[in-house]
Amino acid sequence: NGSSAEFSCARDGHFTLCQQTGGELRPGDVVTLQSTVSRAMLTQPAGQTTEFVVNASNTVESDVNPANNNGIENFGVDALIDLEVTGKTSTPSNVLAGENATYVISYRNRGTDAAAGVTLTDTFSFFQADGVTPNTADPGMLVLSANAQGATCELLLANGAATAIANSTLTPANNRVRCTIGTMAPGEERTVTLVVRASSQQSNPTRVVRNTAVVASTSAESDLGNNSKSNALTIQSNAIDLLVNKTDLLDP
DSSP: OOOOOEEEEEEETTEEEEEEEESOOOTTOOOOOOOOOOSOSOOOOTTOOEEEEEEOOOSSSOOSOGGGOEEEEEEOOOOOOOEEEEEEEEESSEEETTOEEEEEEEEEEOSSSOEEEEEEEEEEEEEOTTSSSBOTTOOOEEEEEEEETTOEEEEEOTTSOEEESTTOEEOSSSOEEEEEEEEEOTTOEEEEEEEEEEOOOTTOSEEEEEEEEEEEOSSOOSOOTTSEEEEEEEEEOOOOOOOOOOOOOOOO
16 A cells, blocks of 8 residues: 555465565555465365464564564355256257157266255246247157166156156146256266157147256355256157058958
């Protein structure tokens, strides 16, 4: 603060030593030294803190009041957890009724600490051809299989119950798939793969199914802006061609 004093700082083990190299520290002058600490520190249990101690001394002149030469600051190191949905695709993006589509959802923990209580919820919404008007009568999609790395998935029903996902039908009423993952280590990546078969709705030749996958944790996160991704699947009615064969078998 207006001082001409200059300092040079160097790291010495767990300590940072700053020494005056020039200028003058006059009565009333204030000098601010900034020390930056990287995040590569172990997360501390709740209630525990790290003590940061600063000591100022003069090796040339005597100090009339050395009792005020120390400063102490306590700080905690919070967990750094960042779950991210990295990808969400449907292959193909356009299907005929009766054909299969494969959804693949990829997610990871970008943080430096383990994420606890991780869940992935995929919500399906059914629309008319414009992709805006709800299609409440949509017959839905049959889930043929669900493959989730290190997780168990189930279909959440409208009445609040849950049922096994395989051979269940996603409908406008029963439209949420929940996968329970548990704990994810730092840097860990996983995927969920759903294979579905679109049902036919002849009164609605083109429909759109949008779904949004959201990954969440019971641990506090540093960034919630990357926890979800959405996708759209277009379903078109398949042509139906019924054939009746009639034969007449004469008695001998």
